[in-house]
Amino acid sequence: MPFQPALQASPLHWLRYCFCALVVALAAHAAPAAAAVQAYPPTFRAQQMAVSGGTQFVRIGGAGPAVVLLHGFGDTGDMWQPLAVLLAKTHTVVVPDLRGMGLSSHPEDGYTKVAQAHDLIAILDQLQIGEFTLVTHDIGNMVGYATAAQNPTRVNAWAIMDAPLPGLGSWDKQLTNPKVWHFNFRGPDVERLVAGRERILLDRFYNELSANPARIDEPTRRHYARLYARPGAIHNAFGGQFAAFATDAVDNQALFAKTGKLPMPILAIGGDHSYGASLAAELDTVASNVRGAVITNSGHWIMEEQPDQALALLVPFVVSAPTQASQKRLTSSEIDALPARVAGAGTSGLPGVSTRVLHGDPAAHGLYSIELSVPPNTVIEAHRHRDDRTATVVAGLWYFGYGTANDPAIIKSLPSGSFYTEPGGVAHFARTGAEGATVVITGYGPSDTDYVK
Structure with a gap:
């Protein structure tokens, strides 16, 4: 069934919801359905923040309850700009570039998702942020699970988009999908092969994993091709992020055995030409409060292919997310x-x-x-x-x-x-x-x- 936000009884939640719903409607009316990557407004600040063995590039904007947006491969934190600008009207929005990606530094190790979750918590601690809502896509989902499983009292809610979790659910079946051959595409010769051809490599992902390749427009492709051509970017993506999947699978199984099902509300969003409704079924195996939603006419690149549909789901979900402070049980x-x-x-x-x-x-x-x-x-x-x-x-x-x-x-x-x-x-x-x-x-x-x- 279509997702409907579980609004809290507090009038403040209702006012925030109505305000953001109006903003989403106006934005959808005023802007084209798909557009090139836009710069963050000057109301956002950006800085390199210290993490284990390096730094991560982090954008911060707005004020209010915190929400953290995590990207995946083929994107950087730039993908979240339309959502971040809307949420910053009512929330503190934190948008990192993942380890070794985008404008973050390029350490040689530390790419297990458990380790990256520790780095994310360190960033939030530096920003004096306690509890927060997660919105994630692709590899960001994997960092998201490691974060939520290790810090369930700090994660209020989680919206997860179009990628499964290593070692959990039907992960082993996913490994036989011919479209994920890139999971083991790495090594010095691979990097020599790709060097100078990063745009061709990314085109393969955008073309084969989308419902309509034209929805990922030329300026967007050029933007990310430049970022993934930076020294160390492809090496860290394939030799770092993807190479850690086998360890991530073992780590996730251990986390699940220790913590059981995640308790927070989860919205699992899949593109109808990609994971679709099956993503909610995947999350049902590791979480107890899962709602599903399907984006129509979209493949894997939901924020690029169907941004209006994505915003219409994500903004109300984040706004209506419960906070730990609102959950009290006193004898x-x-x-x-x-x-x-x-x-x-x-x-x-x-x-x-x-x-x-x-x-x-x-x-x-x-x-x-x-x-x-x-x-x-x-x-x-x-x-x-x-x-x-x-x-x-x-x-x-x-x-x-x-x-x-x-x-x-x-x-x-x-x-x-x-x-x-x-x-x-x-x-x-x-x-x-x-x-x-x-x-x-x-x-x-x-x-x-x-x-x-």
Whole structure:
């Protein structure tokens, strides 16, 4: 079935989704369906970042939740420019050139995908990025799996495009596919054969692995031919990235045996003239939350062949990705261990009423939850909050009413387990009896408290 983003309940997720959907629609209307490789805008910065034995060229732009885009062979991080520009409106976007590829340095070793995953985490640590969403293609998928399997609590979601994983699923069957003869195409004589003919080599990949070779246009072919003609580029691609596949297969099997199925949401995208729906079946063997999508009239080069279809899937998926920060499970003892404060945004501000913030920040934009512990015989006079709030009584007996004065005649007693609402701008009041009460209130900030004069 077609992929549909699993939007979170938070209004912030919904707003981000709607905004990005509008941007995608406008971009699709304004731009041609396929275009030459475009430069990243000046709002992105680029730098060489230290990794084991060398450096990687990394582009960084935007602000917000982090998303990492990983390319494969025949491309560099330049392939992601249309997606990166859209996502940078709401996210911090990190786009490396893989080890030994593009503008990265050319060390002789370190090309196993487990090692490259360690390098990626080192880059993100330098950027002070904790959790992130992955979007990957081709060899980038392999680095992506090694990253997600070794760091499942840091990877929020993963979109994977049109390539299988060494050692997993039907990998052994893939090795008999005549179109992947290049997996073992390496060595000094091969490099002499290709030297000066990098464009011819890349044309083979673009022509044989696409639905319509014309979709990979002449400027795109020239762009990547220049990059793969750089000293060391072909040597590191074939003698480094591809040569490591056998080790990657063993490493992946060991990772899967250790960690089991990946828990994060995964969107598996295949071109209908390439892996198609079978990519989702591949991922089902190693992950527990997989959705599939198929790009029509596309082969392997999805971002070049059908960029509009790709953006329409990827942007909503990234925007709706859950974050580790939004996933909380607190026992009563863990709640009791949270710091308590007397006053704060959205509280009564009365002495003796303690507040614990369970989620978010009532003073900031976004979803929040607070727990109020109200001592016995407390009277909270009529007041209002700017935001709509819901509340549950979790302990004691709570007396609550609507109106501009604390009137016992219209107050209602709410025992533990009761629910009530505090509509934005509507005056309400409360009190406790001899046993006090604890309530949990959820709203969408910024909140405030305005007492009725």
